Amino acid sequence: MPPSITLRGVSKVYRPPKKPPYLAIDGVDLDVDQGRFVSVVGPSGCGKSTILALVAGLITATSGTITIRDDPVRAVRTDVGFLFQRDALLPWRTVRENVSLALRFRGLGRREIADRVDPWLARVRLAPFADNFPHELSGGMRKRAQLAQSLVVDPSVLLMDEPFSALDVQTRNLMENELLELWGASGKTVLFITHDLEEAIALSDELVVMTAGPGRIKARYPVPLPRPRNVSEVRFAPGFVSLYERAWSDLRDEVLRSYERSLRSAS
């Protein structure tokens, strides 16, 4: 399989006004093969969200190159799906209108939009709420609406930035299973960002551990757990604990470093 996403020596320096510039990520090399589910874990402030924003073209790299399916990223990429941590649904638009947005921006007609949106509303089980506004839905329902919103144009790459971290644990496990189900046979490439090691292992084919800022890739682990998986049960599977322990020993030092740094900058 050819790589779907590649990063070559990618660094990003932020220059906030009236503050010293700082290096968020430093020389990141990463290949994500087509159809793979890859998770990036790291302590807060390690620049893992920066990687995702760079791949989507929302910000530009200070150095290095990024390509999606051999196409260098130069501007915002509209051929990817992006799931944000925060609510990204337009609050003044109904669920149906929100899910229709990408098709409307592409100039499709009314009928064609309805033909493609309705099946998606049914798939994420939001058909009865199609004409509700986002604030009338639960957190899990809003996430499902955002999934439908991103997937309605059938992107081959899905970028997810801690999408479920604001949900309660039960809803979160349900959403993770639904994500695996939707992704299952789709052949889509997923780059998933999280600070939760357990979530990362349960979902992915491959695990990438980052260092505390500036973010560099510290270690990569294949996840040899069979699919289909149930995320609330996979943690009891043989192999889960040993992988967790190895990855955690990498991650622990970085989490401590990140924590100590935050204490120093706070004082």
Next chain:
Amino acid sequence: MSDTVTLGVERIPLARRDWFVRALQLGVILFFIGAWEGLGRAGVLDPFYYSRPSLFLPRIAEWFAPGSTAGDIWLDIRVTLTETVLGFVIGTLLGLIVGYAFARNRLLGLAFDPLLSMFNAIPRLVLAPVFILAFGIDLASKVALGVTLVFFIVFFATFAAVRDVDQTLVDNVRILGARRRDVTFEVLLPAAFSAIVASLRTSAGFAFAGAVVAEYIGSNAGLGRRIATAEAFFDSTGVFGGIVLIALLALLLDSLLQLAEGRSSRWKPRRER
């Protein structure tokens, strides 16, 4: 056996009983009017200065009677409302355009910031004489005062809403394929409209106040002029008649806008409305 759970008979607090609150509100108004009337008749409030409800209420009725000697009341109402609507619409449009432009163009915003702050610091009503000198005693000077009052409210609301718009929303629609104008019409302007609707009742109230005050200072028609005329004749009954009429109109205007506001904010969580 019954499946239903019988709840204890809970007493609903008086503050949550609608009919009781309404009756109370009416009672307060009637007491206020009654006290005014009573104190006036007892000689505590000199009717020469403070008039009495039993004097100015018939006066208002008289104004509405055909062939009133005080001039056509409907003409006065029409003039004041026209000035209000024009001041409101022009002020809102200008505020929206300038607020949007300043929020989108940092340099423009920075360049004009001190000048606008200075203008905003002026009590706008002192501009009424200036406008009357410049635009005459007709409609234009009243509209101009309304515009200066409404403009700043809408300008600041739009500016803050567009500048502080949630960047996640913008990033999301861009990845979904929004072009520049899609971002404007799908994200930035709706955010601005939401802020404008929230300030709608305030700005409409200011447009109304601007019209009446400018009429009072110098004009040949309108409710403000009616009060000024009555004042010139030491006719406090006429003054209070005008004030009450203006208050009733403002109340009517406000409840209409409240209705419009409710209709346009169905998408907002209840506590933000």
